[in-house]
Amino acid sequence: MGFYMRDFSTTILLIFKYQPVCFSRRRIMKTLFKRVYDLLKNTETHRIEDYLTEIFSPILKSEEKLKSFLNRFINDNYEEVSNVQIFTQRTYSKLEGHSVDSRPDMVINYTGGTKKHILFIENKVGSQEGENQLSRYADHLKVHQSKGYNVYLLYLTKYYEPKEDEYILDNGSGFTQKRWYEVYNWLSQYKKDLYCRQVIEYMEELQLNKTRKFTPIDIYAIQNAQRLQSMLDECLDGRVMDKFTELFGKPKQWSHRTTQLRANNLYILINDQTDWKFVGCGFEFTEEEYPSLTVFIEVHPNCNKKDATIAALNLFCENKEEWTFQPPSDDNEYFWCYTEKNLVQFLPEEDHIMGIQNYLIARLQEVHQIKVDNPQLVWI
Template structure:
């Protein structure tokens, strides 16, 4: 296992956004090599430069909230430099697992406008593991303030292959281990997985329906329809039964991770725009104080979906005689724990 992978494994126990932060730091370090920096700009971003100078590279740079913004903005990577008499500013947002923050790209576009009016060539770069096509009309609601570029991490991996050295080799190894190399070829095990897909989906549905559905309905109200599970899988890499409340939701199901086994999860999450967000976060923190099996994430970041979850690897259930009954019991027990939170906080707008 690589050094970066070791660090990544430790960070997985913390907030999901930490994964992107680690990758950003590793990625940004490469740009201190001028040859790599020029190659990336020329070949990946199609920015024709020859002699960059005055280079300033910052990660997690904070831009204070504008009057019509909900929160401050903190792009993953900020790069400013000159080439001849031309001035450039680039903002990067990197995604691997976490969700996009509230109007995140729109806010970055607004901040780039101040650079644009001062004569800078401005770029907004959005880097993702999977295809996540964005509508520039939604991003640039006040007029185009930058060139918008979408990149996939596998393209960055392929670019790194042409620039190997001791550091880049470690970066490549790390990207392979967390699944960012994306060979784009079907492997023998993929064929088997496709053949078994219907059976596995039926088993997951068995875990989520029946007594689990009855328990969720009794404690929190009816869950969303079956098709929402596929939406969750497509957008968030989780196959969940989900119950929407007022600005919050409760869910349970299977979370697909980078490890060998998925996680069995029960989760309670609050929107960044929830009118009672402060009260919900307070209730979550109090709940964590008395429920050590649960973990919180992004509870101090007002721009993100924040929440608490109780996760257990599917591997831990394999010794049981009936996996479905064991997983259902786990879901029911944890939903009942969340119900205590509900009873103790009746004023949080429960349906």
Template sequence: MSLFSNLLNLHSGRKPLEDFFTEIIAYFLSLNNDILLGWLKHYSIISDNNYSSIKISTQQEHKGLESHTEDSRLDIVVELSNDLSTDVIFIESKIGAKDGNNALKKYAEILSNLPNVRHRILIYITRDYDPKDEIKTPAFNLEPKVNFYQLRWHQFYARLQQYSTDILAQEILIFMRKNGMSHTNQFSPVDLLTMVNYNKTLNLMESTLGEEVQREFKLAFGGVINGAASMTQWRSYSRYIIYTKFSGDNLWCGLGYFNFNSDTLTEYPYLGIFLEVSARFGERPKIIESMQKIINDKPNI
């Protein structure tokens, strides 16, 4: 496991994967301006690299315009300056989620309203396929104009491999593989084998988590939420489970298969059970204390 994966696992509650990765990438590019400019030039986002100052910031807040219902927070803002002018790039990064609440339109409008800027550029970079064909170039026909570019994280991964002798770059590459950001649209022999056996494997998992297991799960925890949601769990959390909730979404229990989509062929899924309590739940400390007491009292289970 990579250094960054270990650090992310230290975070209690829901892991902030996108914000965490944003900070890593922004820090790396701030240390390696040549890689940043080479990446931007490779996709014709900028035409030259004759900049005397490069400033990169993260989670930059901008007050909403009159037409906006709320303020905005930008993942990464890049300011490229020389003696005469400044170019500004907003980068919206997505790993699992997609553009929600028409955020890209708001960011483009904020970018268009910035004063004293020569080129205004909005980049939307995602792990998953999320086409934005409706966003024209110039984006949303704004004036001053905003140029929109859509990229995928696997493209950045391929570029970064050219610098794999850098220790920090190596750790980023491992982290990207671990979180599915290195995948291209090319099928490997393993992918084809998975496609052939997909339905068979899915039926086996459904069968082994059904009937007797579900009956015992209901006896222990009071119920089972519709198992169809397991496909969402598979896609978002690399697991296939049956589960039930207590106190709304504040406390819940899941049973099933974990550790799908490993970045190596030597790590296999495992069968497991978990109890998870929301970081926002007022009774969280008591529940954690009770869980810890069970572990201490019965360490052999």
């Protein structure tokens, strides 16, 4: 295999590497905590910070893990901790000069050595600090300090959000600011613990595990990113775009490809076929070593002619060896008809892009037969 063949396939993978937090809706199971959050988020308030706090807090109820956490993030060398109490979303009535009550995401009371300690943790994933939020917490900690407590305030953020340490310290708290990727790295030592592993996987879905180091391969991928994205586009534009438009109408604008890549690990052409049916084709990035080429029909559970559509897709796949039908598990699930071929299978061809285009066009012509045979399902 020549260098060019290796260069095209492996570097595409490096640039658009599968991330566990961003996944295709097809055939990839969500983590337990993501499924629970999806059930809860339809309520009036569904802040991801509150939810993550509730998931993470049980880990720190272990005295061993709490001691490790404190030594890592509060910079105190505890030989042991005891009498651990953890409260989430605990409200403190407003003090003089405060306009509102205060409610830290997590409050931890514990004994370290012979001293009583209290730690406030404020967690930010998709939002920023509220008005004077940290200084209000510091004021409440100062009250505890006057009662003999050692006090600490830990501010955990997903993104870079610098604070004025000295200002907060003047309000009476030992202030520490950390990023969630640091907590992820710390927690990774407990992967053998079943609960910790579930939390780790959920943090990956939230992209709280982003690496902080560029490898030589990453640098090579960055240097070739523009050229390789151009090659991806060439695979989908021109002949494939024309055939897709002829059979299924003009696909969504180019920017939709990058949205799909970020949200679903798909780099595709896609178009609405009415009645909650969507046809797409292009690249799918999964946990496999190489991405796949795919053509699919995706149907939303709101489809008005669901039973007839399921029957049509199932019959089509039964008569086409390379096609798979994925039925809905219940009335609220999507269902699909799809075919796929691993990119590595195109590497022996002299012209990779031509081979990819020929494959996509052939599969688009096949799936178009569903539209021809079932006009009663309504298509554009």
